[in-house]
Amino acid sequence: MARPQGARGLTAFAERIGHRFADPELLETALTHPSAGSPARPDNQRLEFLGDRVLGLVIAEALLEAYPKEAEGGLAPRLNALVRREALAEIAEEIGLGPEIRLGRSESMSGGRRKAAILADAMEAVIAAVYLDGGFAAAREAVLGLWAPRIRAVRAAPVDAKTKAQEWAQARGLAPPVYTALSRTGPDHAPRFTVEAALQTGARAEGTAASKKAAEQAAAEALLAALREEKP
Structure with a gap:
């Protein structure tokens, strides 16, 4: 009720x-x-x-x-x-x-x-x-x-995760990450989107959020986290 x-x-x-x-x-x-x-x-x-x-x-x-x-x-x-x-x-x-x-x-x-x-x-x-x-x-x-x-x-212009991921790739001579929608679940009034971010190197990560744009940001953040954890 x-x-x-x-x-x-x-x-x-x-x-x-x-x-x-x-x-x-x-x-x-x-x-x-x-x-x-x-x-x-x-x-x-x-x-x-x-x-x-x-x-x-x-x-x-x-x-x-x-x-x-x-x-x-x-x-x-x-x-x-x-x-x-x-x-x-x-x-x-x-x-x-x-x-x-x-x-x-x-x-x-x-x-x-x-x-x-x-x-x-x-x-x-x-x-x-x-x-x-x-x-x-x-x-x-x-x-x-x-x-x-x-x-x-908000004194300094914030840089979102997708921009950071793109800058990371460009600094290494790579193409920007590719974002692929994997799934959409939940009711219309509360959907959940899952998106994958992938680099041409094979590195990839997924993110889930209440909108496709937010899921892309989450995937980019997860990708950056995975890249930071990689051994030199």
Whole structure:
């Protein structure tokens, strides 16, 4: 069964994200996972779609202001680090979003409120709910209130695992790693992708994550770890 929500609980949670809702039903929808949705109770997938775009715009604008001399090549990795699923899930945990999510019984019993994918999707949906309820200014204020410490902390442009693996190969005169999707498992609302990263030398490693891109990063990280362990 879905976790019951009270008006008082929703108000307390809204305070943690820094927004007072004129239409609390938007927040209700944002906190309703597809496993608890029904024709009478819409789930948060559409809001998740919108929230992803709102978050990206707010963070992109904030980075332009925070790093006025940084080129696009330095801004893009920072943006990716700040809007990736893991960052969303971390912030969701910080504000206690997990206990507020409506989940179906099986998803709840399997620890759904602690799953990074569910937390990240709900966080995006909440951002969209704030945007629809109060406009872009309200969404910007809420996002910056939650992300500000991370924006200040991303001082040096982070290099992701795929870039590191490509640089490793190029430094040795090798072609970049090839990424091959091996499998996709799980339900549509919580898929798991497994990807293999392989070098022309024969070195290879696998990674599994909730999205294909994240699985590629995981595979690249595993490949780098394997390369570091190789004897000279």
